[in-house]
Amino acid sequence: MKRLLAVVLACVSTLPPPLALAYVSPATGAASVGRVLVPAAIPERNWQPGHRGVDLALATGSEVRAASTGHVAFAGNVAGTPSVSVEHPDGIRTTYTPVFARVREGDEVTEGQVIGTLAPPGPGHAGLHWGALSGRDVYLNPLTLLDAPVIRLKPVDAPGRTRP
Helix, strand or coil: CHHHHHHHHHHHHCCCCCCCCCCCCCCCCCCCCCCEEECCECCCCCCCCCECCEEECCCCCCEEECCCCEEEEEEEEECCEEEEEEECCCCEEEEEECEEECCCCCCEECCCCEEEEECCCCCCCCCEEEEEEECCCEEECHHHHCCCCCCCCCCCCCCCCCCC
């Protein structure tokens, strides 16, 4: 029994913290995402290939917003790409690339605050790359931070519609 309890506790201690409820899309400032150009493909192991975030439709020069309240953990270049990272009180760090920062490291930001403008994309990329990390190395699909979309279905037998 003690061994089972030890295994359960070990598994629970590796789980990421609960997700916060107050996040918005950095491309729209709304609780829903807008258009996703490239979805997340978080690999099972960090060293495996994948896409650690989502690419959102946004025009070069458009404003990029903080997904939630926090403090700027990084504003600068990573391998020649302008980037901004925000550390949130729930332990999640969100990243935004390519973004020309309007904030500095250490600045406090609020949900939806403009943190920069979208820089021209690099080769093979488009739009805003938005990533999320919990702890040191647990990548999250940032879309899970947003409200679920509302889907409304229309009746099949509505006026003007025919059944196959």
